Amino acid sequence: MPPLPSPRLALLAGAIAATTTLAACGTSAATASNPAASSSTSTMPMPTTTSTPLAAPVAADHVAVQGFAFGPAAITVKPGTTVTWTQQDEDQHTVTANDGSFTSAALVTGATYTHTFTAPGTYAYHCSIHPFMHGTVVVTNG
Amino acid sequence: MAERVDVMAHLDEAQRALVDREVGRRGFLKCATWVGAGTIWTVSGGLVAACGTALTGQGAGGATSAPTGLYFVQISDSHIGFQGAANPDVLGSFTKAIAQVNALPQRPAFVVHTGDLTHTSTPEQFNTVKELLATLKTPQVTVLPGEHDTVMGPKPYLDVFGAGTQGDGWSSFDLGGIHFLSLNNVVDITNLGHLGTAQLEFIQKDVANLKPDTPIVVFAHIPLWTIYERWGWGTDDAAQALSYLKRFASVTVLNGHIHQIMSKVEGNVTFSTTTTTAYPLPAPGTAPAPAPVTLPAGKLHDVLGIREVRYRGAGRGLRLTDDHIA
Numbered sequence: 276m277p278p279l280p281s282p283r284l285a286l287l288a289g290a291i292a293a294t295t296t297l298a299a300c301g302t303s304a305a306t307a308s309n310p311a312a313s314s315s316t317s318t319m320p321m322p323t324t325t326s327t328p329l330a331a332p333v334a335a336d337h338v339a340v341q342g343f344a345f346g347p348a349a350i351t352v353k354p355g356t357t358v359t360w361t362q363q364d365e366d367q368h369t370v371t372a373n374d375g376s377f378t379s380a381a382l383v384t385g386a387t388y389t390h391t392f393t394a395p396g397t398y399a400y401h402c403s404i405h406p407f408m409h410g411t412v413v414v415t416n417g
Numbered sequence: 418m419a420e421r422v423d424v425m426a427h428l429d430e431a432q433r434a435l436v437d438r439e440v441g442r443r444g445f446l447k448c449a450t451w452v453g454a455g456t457i458w459t460v461s462g463g464l465v466a467a468c469g470t471a472l473t474g475q476g477a478g479g480a481t482s483a484p485t486g487l488y489f490v491q492i493s494d495s496h497i498g499f500q501g502a503a504n505p506d507v508l509g510s511f512t513k514a515i516a517q518v519n520a521l522p523q524r525p526a527f528v529v530h531t532g533d534l535t536h537t538s539t540p541e542q543f544n545t546v547k548e549l550l551a552t553l554k555t556p557q558v559t560v561l562p563g564e565h566d567t568v569m570g571p572k573p574y575l576d577v578f579g580a581g582t583q584g585d586g587w588s589s590f591d592l593g594g595i596h597f598l599s600l601n602n603v604v605d606i607t608n609l610g611h612l613g614t615a616q617l618e619f620i621q622k623d624v625a626n627l628k629p630d631t632p633i634v635v636f637a638h639i640p641l642w643t644i645y646e647r648w649g650w651g652t653d654d655a656a657q658a659l660s661y662l663k664r665f666a667s668v669t670v671l672n673g674h675i676h677q678i679m680s681k682v683e684g685n686v687t688f689s690t691t692t693t694t695a696y697p698l699p700a701p702g703t704a705p706a707p708a709p710v711t712l713p714a715g716k717l718h719d720v721l722g723i724r725e726v727r728y729r730g731a732g733r734g735l736r737l738t739d740d741h742i743a
Contacts, residue, residue: 343706364708366708403569404564404568405649405706406564406649409607
C-alpha cells in the first residue's frame with residue numbers, strides 16, 4: 276500500500292453487469308427513488324432544452340464573451356463590417372467559425388478578437404474550448 | 418433505471434456544502450453504494466465511508482487486489498498553463514501527481530494521460546508536459562488530446578505527441594491480454610465530442626479480428642456517454658463506436674474532461690471518468706457554466722487525483738482505484 280493519507284475511491288468494474296441494484300443512503304434530497312439517483316443526465320435541476328436557442332439576430336458589431344456565452348448570440352452586420360469580440364471571463368475562450376474560415380487564439384480576460392465580414396451569408400461560430408458556446412453572424416446583402 | 422447510471426462526485430461534505438451555497442445545488446446524491454453482477458463500486462473515506470462499510474473490504478484501497486494482472490495508471494486534465502484562483506499552481510499539482518505515481522508500490526505497465534494536457538495548446542505548454550511525463554517511472558506513456566490541446570487545431574499537439582499514432586492522434590495496442598484503444602474525440606467539435614468517420618472506420622477495422630472474450634479498454638478525453646449535453650459532456654457519434662464493441666464480453670471506457678469521477682454500466686460496457694490534477698469543475702447542472710471551482714484553502718488536493726487500474730483476470734474485469742493527490 277502506498278503511504279497515502281488521503282481517502283481513496285475504488286471502483287470494481289466487472290465484465291458483465293446486465294443488472295444492477297442501486298442502494299442509496301444518506302439524507303440528502305436525492306434518494307434511490309429520485310431520478311437523481313439513477314440517471315446522470317437528469318440529476319440536477321436544469322433547463323429543459325439541451326442547447327439554448329439563439330435569439331433573433333440584432334444589429335451589432337460588438338459581442339461580449341461572458342459567462343460562457345456570446346452576447347448577443349446572433350448579430351446582423353452589413354458587408355465589410357469588422358466585428359469585435361471582447362473576452363470577459365476568467366477562463367479562456369476562442370471565437371472559431373464552424374466552417375473553419377476564421378478563428379481566434381485562446382483569448383485571455385480582456386482580450387479582443389476582430390474579424391471583418393465581406394460576403395453576405397450566415398456564419399456560425401463557437402468556442403473551440405467550450406464548444407457548447409454558440410454564436411452567429413448574419414451578413415446582410417448590404 | 419437503476420441499471421443505467423451511478424453518479425458520485427468526488428467532493429467531500431464541506432466542499433459540497435460550498436457548492437450548494439455557491440451554485441444553489443439541491444438534491445445532490447449524497448451517498449450511494451452500487452452493486453451489479455460482477456460490479457462493485459464503493460467509496461471509502463470522507464463523506465461516504467459510513468455507508469460504504471459493508472463493501473469497503475472488497476472495494477476500498479486495493480488491499481485485496483491480486484498482485485498479478487496488468488496494472489496501469491490513468492492521469493488526466495493537467496491543464497498546464499492554466500492561471501486562475503481555482504489552482505494557482507497547476508504545474509506543482511501535476512508534479513505531485515507524477516511523484517505519487519512514481520511512489521506507487523508497483524510500477525505501472527504504462528501511464529495514460531487522457532487529455533487536456535495543456536490549457537491553451539501552446540508549444541511551451543506541450544513541451545513542459547512532455548518533460549514532466551518523461552519523469553514517470555513506467556515503460557510506456559500513452560497520451561491523447563483534449564479540446565484544450567487542440568484550441569486552433571491538432572497540429573501543435575501532434576507535433577509533440579503525434580508520433581506512433583494515426584489520423585489526428587488515435588492508436589491501439591495490446592498489453593497483458595487486453596486490447597487498448599486510444600481515441601481523439603475533440604477535433605472540430607461544435608457541441609459534443611466527436612470521433613468522425615475516419616476514426617470510426619479505424620475502430621471497426623481495429624477490433625474486427627479480435628476474439629469476443631478479449632477485454633477491451635477504450636481511452637478518450639470526452640466521455641463516450643452523455644453525462645450533460647448542455648455542457649457538451651458527451652460524444653455525438655459514440656453509439657457508432659460502441660456498436661463495434663458490442664460483441665465483446667468486457668468493455669471499459671475511461672475518460673477525463675469533466676474533472677470528477679462518474680461511472681455508469683450499460684450492458685457489456687463500464688464507463689468511468691476520472692478526476693483531474695488541476696482544478697475541479699461543478700457537478701453537472703449545478704452552475705451556470707462549467708467554470709473552474711475555487712475551493713477553500715487547503716481543500717484543493719482532496720479533489721485532485723490519479724487512478725490505478727488493475728485487470729483482475731478473465732471474466733472479472735478491471736478494478737479502478739482513484740487516489741487523491743496527497
